[in-house]
Structures are given as structure tokens and as C-alpha cells.
Amino acid sequence: MGHRYAVGDQVRLAFGFYDHDAVGLYEVTRLLPFQTDGEPQYRVRGSDDRERVIGESQISDAAPNGNRPAEPRSPRIPITEAFNRLIGKKE
Structure with missing residues (x-):
């Protein structure tokens, strides 16, 4: 099995990514x-020009053809x- 996405495609990082500021649209x-477990990896660049290395499992949604951005997801993080709620923090 190969890489699902190609250079130039736009992908959206999944909610739950350890750096919440990193969630968003990347190229x-x-x-x-x-x-080693067989998961494809990608180097991606965000709108802030920061680059990250991510595994395919960290991509929540994407436009495989690269022509349109991924659909926005709900801002809720269950x-x-x-x-x-467990630690009593107010939202």
C-alpha cells in the first residue's frame, strides 16, 4: 500500500493532535x-509556514486531488x- 496523498494536496490535521494550535489545513x-508499522508519513506546511512531519493516521480529512480544502469539522473535542469536566475547568 502506498501513500494516499501526493505532494501539493491539502490535508487537515485531526483534532486530538497533541499540539492543538497545529490543527488546521496543511499542504x-x-x-x-x-x-516501522507500515504507516505512510508526510512533511506538511501550514499557513504559518511551519512544517511538521505527520503520519497518515493524523489526517482527519482531505481533498486527495488537492483542488479544494477539506470540510471543516466541529470545534467540539469530546x-x-x-x-x-473531571478537573472542574470552566469552558
Whole structure:
């Protein structure tokens, strides 16, 4: 199995990515080797010009043809909301 996305495609990082500021739309700039578990990796660049290395499982949605951006997702993050309720944090 190969890479699902190509250089130039736009992808959206999944909610739950450890760096919440990183969630958003990115452009694939390079295809990287597979991880040891066989997952494809990508080098991506965001609108802030920061680059990241991500695995395919960290992509929530994308336009495989690269012509249109991924659909926006709900801003709700159920796991974060549940954790905040546990620690008593107000939203």
C-alpha cells in the first residue's frame, strides 16, 4: 500500500493532535518513508509556514486531488470536554 496523498494536496490535521494550535489545513510538501508499522508519513506546511512531519493516521480529512480544502469539522473535542469536566475547568 502506498501513500494516499501526493505532494501539493491539502490535508487537515485531526483534532486530538497533541499540539492543538497545529490543527488546521496543511499542504503536503514531501512524501516520507513509512514508519516501522507500515504507516505512510508526510512533511506538511501550514499557513504559518511551519512544517511538521505527520503520519497518515493524523489526517482527519482531505481533498486527495488537492483542488479544494477539506470540510471543516466541529470545534467540539469530546475527550477534552470530558477531561475538563473531571478537573472542574470552566469552558
